[in-house]
Amino acid sequence: MEKISRAPFQGIGNIIRFNWHFYVLFLLLLVVGLLFTQYTLTRLMLCGAAIATLLSLLVSWYIYDRSDLYTLQWLDDMGLRPRHIVNIHAGFDETSHLLAHKYPEADLQVFDFYNPEMHTEVSVERARKRYAPYAGTKVISTAAVPLEPASVDVVFLLLAAHEIRDPSERTVFFKELHRCLAPDGKIVVLEHLRDIPNFIAYTIGFLHFFPGATWKKAFNSAELQLEKEKKITPFLSAYTLQKNGTAS
CATH class of the missing domain: 3.40.50.150 (Vaccinia Virus protein VP39)
Incomplete structure (x- = not known):
């Protein structure tokens, strides 16, 4: 039976498209925090949050675009x-x-x-x-x-x-x-x-x-x-x- 193909990055694209408010807000907080904070701990926490966000997107890409789901x-x-x-x-x-x-x-x-x-x-x-x-x-x-x-x-x-x-x-x-x-x-x-x-x-x-x-x-x-x-x-x-x- 012929397989039904999905567009490349369709899954991760939908996640970002439907939850764009979260990613825009986070990006604003990240930029403002890194530009204006003087505290190393705060900068480290923001960088950690950025890494966690990127990891979640990477896992979602694997699940919804690369796995056999x-x-x-x-x-x-x-x-x-x-x-x-x-x-x-x-x-x-x-x-x-x-x-x-x-x-x-x-x-x-x-x-x-x-x-x-x-x-x-x-x-x-x-x-x-x-x-x-x-x-x-x-x-x-x-x-x-x-x-x-x-x-x-x-x-x-x-x-x-x-x-x-x-x-x-x-x-x-x-x-x-x-x-x-x-x-x-x-x-x-x-x-x-x-x-x-x-x-x-x-x-x-x-x-x-x-x-x-x-x-x-x-x-x-x-x-x-x-x-x-x-x-x-x-x-x-x-x-x-x-x-x-x-x-x-």
Whole structure:
């Protein structure tokens, strides 16, 4: 099957484009601090912050432009047999066209749970303005996924579920996915974790991610069984879930 190519530096370009306010503010603080401060310690701290920022950009370039993330080859050993698949995102969708290309025989539905009153990331707002949604995308509520019970073979949640910041909302959402999942169906959740590799890469920015224990608690609360956990890169973890009591 022919691969879908991405533009060079597309991933890191989007990160800078959608978060430009952070980088402009930091650059201003860095220049002003280095020009006007007389304290060596302050200068060293600013240089350290600059190095940390450059490191985060380098890691992001590796993840989003150089790794196998968007080839979707990491899905090949997960035992997926998709006939009816659902891709759910949080306002910015880079994967639906890739999934449609990888599983051309499957029926694909795309849902967007982004709610500007609850999910308040300015970067998502900018992404939504720049990129048109995948054709046929439906806006949904995390509390009511518009699918029949036991009707879906695979649900994909790729770098999206962390935007659900409220634990109770997260539990309700995964219970909805449990309801919609076929008896032998699977849910694939891909996320950065609040762990050491992501702290090294993003320093305090890793607080935007959740620890692995938080995800596992949400899965258990929704009576979902963790079938498999794997690393896509040192910074990304993929969880394959199924209904409790389902044989592998």
